[in-house]
Amino acid sequence: MKRVHGEIQGERLRAQEEVFALVRRIPSGRVMSYGQISELMDARLSPRAVGWMLHRCPEGLPWQRVVNASGGCSTDRLPDFPKGLQRSLLEGEGIEFRADGTLDMETYRWWPGRGRDGG
DNA sequence: CCATTGACGAAGA
DNA sequence: TTCTTCGCCAATG
Numbered sequence: 001m002k003r004v005h006g007e008i009q010g011e012r013l014r015a016q017e018e019v020f021a022l023v024r025r026i027p028s029g030r031v032m033s034y035g036q037i038s039e040l041m042d043a044r045l046s047p048r049a050v051g052w053m054l055h056r057c058p059e060g061l062p063w064q065r066v067v068n069a070s071g072g073c074s075t076d077r078l079p080d081f082p083k084g085l086q087r088s089l090l091e092g093e094g095i096e097f098r099a100d101g102t103l104d105m106e107t108y109r110w111w112p113g114r115g116r117d118g119g
Numbered sequence: 120c121c122a123t124t125g126a127c128g129a130a131g132a
Numbered sequence: 133t134t135c136t137t138c139g140c141c142a143a144t145g
Contacts (some may be wrong), residue, residue, distance in 0.1 A: 034126075035129095048125070049124090051125075052125070
């Protein structure tokens with residue numbers, strides 16, 4: 001059964017790459033939520049699992065463009081992570097935050113496949 | 120293998 | 133509307 005285990009690992013790896021591929025497609029100045037990515041993957045990964053995959057994100061991946069469903073920066077919850085980094089990166093892309101520290105998902109949420117950001 | 124911990128999210132109080 | 137509970141899946145001890 002160890003071979004099965006290997007196949008499972010391969011599947012996880014594939015799911016991981018799929019997450020990365022989606023994140024790479026997010027245009028500058030736009031965002032997707034963890035749950036959105038989960039949904040696009042046909043829920044093969046839960047939103048939590050998506051977050052975990054991003055924990056292992058390769059260098060150069062625009063990870064800052066993934067926020068929680070409320071439009072908040074979940075990275076600020078991590079103990080060993082620079083506070084406010086995600087927000088500054090997004091602000092550098094032209095995104096404006098509200099007083100409560102969240103961004104407007106109605107405005108900035110991006111869906112792949114449409115080729116346009118219309119919104 | 121079981122318990123605990125997360126870059127989550129929807130539902131209930 | 134804010135806070136808590138619970139389900140979710142992967143990783144770690």
